[in-house]
Amino acid sequence: MRTLAELTTMRLGGPAGEYEVTRSTEDLVALIREADAVGKPVLVMGGGSNLVIGDQGFEGLVVQVTTSGLTVHREFVTVAAGVEWDTVVEASLDAGLAGLEPLSGIPGSTGGTPVQNVGAYGALTSDLLRRLTVYDRTTGAIDQWLPSRCGFGSHRQSVFKHTDRYVVLDVTFQLTRSTRSRPITYAGLADRLGVLPGATAPTSEVRQAVLAVRRERGMILDAGDHDTWSVGSFFINPVLTSVPDKARDCPQYPDPAGTKLSAAWLIDHAGFSRGYGRDRGRGAVALSSKHALAVTNRGTATTTEVMEFAAHIREGVEQTFDIRLGPECDLVNCKFG
Ligand SMILES: Cc1cc2nc3c(=O)[nH]c(=O)nc-3n(C[C@H](O)[C@H](O)[C@H](O)COP(=O)(O)OP(=O)(O)OC[C@H]3O[C@@H](n4cnc5c(N)ncnc54)[C@H](O)[C@@H]3O)c2cc1C
Incomplete structure (x- = not known):
């Protein structure tokens, strides 16, 4: 049985019900068609660099796309x-x-x-x-x-x-x-x-x-550097139609849906500086020491611990700025808050 923690850059996630690697586009489509025909849940993944998967894993078919050309x-x-x-x-x-x-x-x-x-x-x-x-x-x-x-x-x-x-x-x-x-x-x-x-x-x-x-900034994968055991930016830069007064000093950028704010700035100015978390709980989850937006697995984290940590950061930012941060990554069988 394949553990999804082996396939994700954050090294999180329990077992896959079934796991297939597809090297050709025809095989990829055929495999998904077969699974869909019998109502089997499918998780399509590539490098696992934007995925956080629950500790219980994924009960259906995990298809890793490794097609070439x-x-x-x-x-x-x-x-x-x-x-x-x-x-x-x-x-x-x-x-x-x-x-x-x-x-x-x-x-x-x-x-x-x-x-x-x-x-x-x-x-x-x-x-x-x-x-x-x-x-x-x-x-x-x-x-x-x-x-x-x-x-x-x-x-x-x-x-x-x-x-x-x-x-x-x-x-x-x-x-x-x-x-x-x-x-x-x-x-x-x-x-x-x-x-x-x-x-x-x-x-x-x-x-x-x-x-x-x-x-x-810890944004190049390096197995020996826990600052890179992440999904890159865990939180998405919020886009708001009106910026709360408390956040007026936050860097702001135009966006088709409103004003985009820097999530890294909000996290930092809510009191969570780089490296935050090492003294918390088991210290298994912390912000990267190189980048405030990256939530990192220090080696032994579970997804439950990561979700609890993310909820804690979100709560701190919300209390300080009245802005609720959401994930930039895809959460599968897990959620925070
Ligand atoms: C250290 C680090 C740095 C990063 N830096 C950046 C950055 O600078 N900018 C940035 O934008 N992102 C960044 N990311 C996030 C990530 O690398 C990107 O989102 C990347 O494109 C995810 O690709 P993946 O193949 O790993 O996707 P996965 O993590 O495998 O999957 C992510 C999502 O895409 C879906 N998916 C994957 N392949 C397919 C497919 N063929 N068809 C349909 N759906 C599919 C999955 O189902 C899942 O929902 C970073 C991540 C890390 C770990």
């Missing part, structure tokens, strides 16, 4: 869902295509990137996505989708989130033939590269700078 045609890169994301970034730069460099070092599979519209350092998956192949478990159809169908808009939202109806089979990105990056909008990254915001830089240098910054 990456083709470059002019400025278009088409990638199977199971390909590890960072190899796509590297391969696109090696092919002389610019665009993905700010998304270097993000763990997980390519099929996972449209789910929460993965983004970092001023770039979003949706900026570069041109087409997806999607299997619809309700209708049984396999269709080519344009990004306009994906429900991207407000921060980290998509039609793939909070539903298990759709399975992403492959994605196509449209990049730019260049060895120079797109304009660097993220001030911290521009600073690191010694350029002004809005300037460009060689894509290889941008990739190295992004990897270096991410490593410093």
